[in-house]
Amino acid sequence: MGSPDAEDAVDRDREGGLGRERRSLRVLFAVSDWPGHWHAMVPLGWALRAAGHDVRVVCAPSQTDPLTRAGLTPVPILDGGWDMALQGRLQNYVDARDGQWRLPGLPPHPVTGEPLASLDEFDMDAWFTGYHPRLVEAATGSTDRAVAFGRAWRPDLVVHERFSLEGPLVAGVLGVPSAVHLWGPCGPDDSEPGFISLPLDFSGAFDRHGLPPLTARTFTHVIDPSPADVAPPLLTAERMPVRYVPYNGPGSAPRELPGPSERPRVCVVWGTSVTRMYGQDSFAVPEILAGLADLDAEVVVAVTGADRERLGTVPPNARVVGHTPLHLLLPSCDAVVHHGGAGVVMTSLAAGVPQLAVSHGLDQAVNARRVTVAGAGRVVEAHLAERGAVTAAVAELLGEPAVRAAALRLRRQVMDNPSPARLATALGRLAARPPALATARGGN
Numbered sequence: 001m002g003s004p005d006a007e008d009a010v011d012r013d014r015e016g017g018l019g020r021e022r023r024s025l026r027v028l029f030a031v032s033d034w035p036g037h038w039h040a041m042v043p044l045g046w047a048l049r050a051a052g053h054d055v056r057v058v059c060a061p062s063q064t065d066p067l068t069r070a071g072l073t074p075v076p077i078l079d080g081g082w083d084m085a086l087q088g089r090l091q092n093y094v095d096a097r098d099g100q101w102r103l104p105g106l107p108p109h110p111v112t113g114e115p116l117a118s119l120d121e122f123d124m125d126a127w128f129t130g131y132h133p134r135l136v137e138a139a140t141g142s143t144d145r146a147v148a149f150g151r152a153w154r155p156d157l158v159v160h161e162r163f164s165l166e167g168p169l170v171a172g173v174l175g176v177p178s179a180v181h182l183w184g185p186c187g188p189d190d191s192e193p194g195f196i197s198l199p200l201d202f203s204g205a206f207d208r209h210g211l212p213p214l215t216a217r218t219f220t221h222v223i224d225p226s227p228a229d230v231a232p233p234l235l236t237a238e239r240m241p242v243r244y245v246p247y248n249g250p251g252s253a254p255r256e257l258p259g260p261s262e263r264p265r266v267c268v269v270w271g272t273s274v275t276r277m278y279g280q281d282s283f284a285v286p287e288i289l290a291g292l293a294d295l296d297a298e299v300v301v302a303v304t305g306a307d308r309e310r311l312g313t314v315p316p317n318a319r320v321v322g323h324t325p326l327h328l329l330l331p332s333c334d335a336v337v338h339h340g341g342a343g344v345v346m347t348s349l350a351a352g353v354p355q356l357a358v359s360h361g362l363d364q365a366v367n368a369r370r371v372t373v374a375g376a377g378r379v380v381e382a383h384l385a386e387r388g389a390v391t392a393a394v395a396e397l398l399g400e401p402a403v404r405a406a407a408l409r410l411r412r413q414v415m416d417n418p419s420p421a422r423l424a425t426a427l428g429r430l431a432a433r434p435p436a437l438a439t440a441r442g443g444n
Contacts, residue, residue: 025053025431028155029072030146030167032199033060034084035249036273036343037161038067040183040225043245044159045072047420051428056153058146058166069250077145078166079138086110087196088277088362093124095361102383103360108279115279135202142166143205147173157431159223162188165199168218172211177430179221179240184342185370186363187224187232188216195362221430223423227349227413229374240426243417246327246347254324264297264334264398267353268318269326271341272305278360283310284385288337288358289318291390297398302329327351334404335397337390340364340379345371352411354397354404358385375406 027048031038038057045055049071057067060078067074092107097119101107106116116122146166150158150173158178160167171178180188190197198214206214219237225244226232270285285303292299293315301320303311314320321329326344330336330351338344340359345367348355355377357368368379378393397403418426 025156025428026153027053027055027427027431028150028153028158028167028170029055029057030158030160030164030170031057031059031063031067032084032161032163033062033078034163035063035066036271036341037084037163037183038063038181039070039247039249039343040244040346041159041161041181042070042072042247043420044181044223044242044423045070047424048427050421051424053424053428056155058149058170066249070247075149077149078142082135082138082200082202084163085113085273085276088273089113090124091196091362092278093119093122097124102381103278104281104383105279108277113276113279132202139165139201139203139205143169143203143209146170147209150174157427159427162186162197163199165201165205165214168214169205169209169211172206172218173209177220177433179223179427179430180219180237181223182225182232184346184363184367185226185230185232186342186366187222187235188219189234189236190232190366192366195366225346225417227374227410227417229410229413230349230370240423241417242423243419244346244350244414245420246325246350248326248343248347251323251325253328254322259332261298261332264295265332266292266295266297266299266394266398267330267333267336268292268299268301268303269336269338269344270303270307271339271344272307273341274339274360275307275310278382280310282360282382283307284339284358284382285310286312287385287387288390289315291387292337292394293317294387294391295395295398297334297394300329300333302326335394337394340368342367349376349407349410350414352408354407356380356390356393356397358382358390371410374410376403376410377407378403 048055056075057072058075061076064074064076089110093110095101096107109116147170150170158167158171159181161181188197217236221240222235222237223240223242224231225242274282299318301318304323326347330353333353335354336348337356340357355371357379359365359368360382371377372379380389380393
């Protein structure tokens, strides 16, 4: 144990800001209740811990177990009332009401997720009028508890994902530096029809705590794991690139991974959230497998949960694998077909594998378009993903050397980005800046 004098010196160092780059930092992570949004932050959390810093994660109770399994320390004080799947279903209902819904049938009921027989079954205005007080109450509790914890714990730095309202709020109230950590190629300055770039401040927390409203200009630093050619093109904040290290939840390596194949190998991955947001008709994997059955290729199907039960009989050239960490599976593949979610997009980029995205909307469409523009993939919108379109698109991925070359170029860009350990060092320097420099913020 250190002597009392040494401990007093550390306390004086905390108060006086001397030698801040050498001492242990307190780093507060703030996340929403959607694991795919904070998985990209996990390797940075490991790096900060390995460097001797203390990392705590303010979260909703639903994220306690996932964060603990990831090796981080949760502080479950937030309210996860504004569910991400609910947000997505509400947006889909609005699209259908406005004539912008392009999938067969109708979107699922925004609240229950069950199929709708008619749009008249849900009165959005009446529902929101009744639900809004709960949103305000939940948001008020979450933001105020986060600020109270911040004042008690006194972090030196705040790192939060894009849909965390509490992260930038706590940083602003305490006057400490902060950085928003992206989970894929979409950033806070992106503006797309139906795209949600920032969290909503239902309780007016920023105003209640004496801060300007949250906008993209609130952020001074953006941690970006994307390779340069697919990164968000517009950022008002300083970009801090970091190497994407895949983390998609805990899992062990299976005894047998697919070995070399004489035929091209295509992996099919589907996110379990797709049907929750877009309904049963959005499960395109059977049609994808039918298209891949027309190719001389080996197909590996990586689906889990209820989606596995929806598969039915798979074609002779396909096999279903159990829960396997995607970063172990993809390097042996020549192409990957997926739903466009950021986790599989980024893991595919890190593996250097050409991609076909069957996208439905929201950030999936933006992710898919940026990979396609960079030359490493193709996109088929979900309502057009019939058998022949899938066959043609994957045949192009497998047959065009330029696509493979582009995928490998993006992989090199991923590897050229600074490691999480180097980013941890840079964040230590950011936390050591004098307060006047660390808290310079934009207004509206």
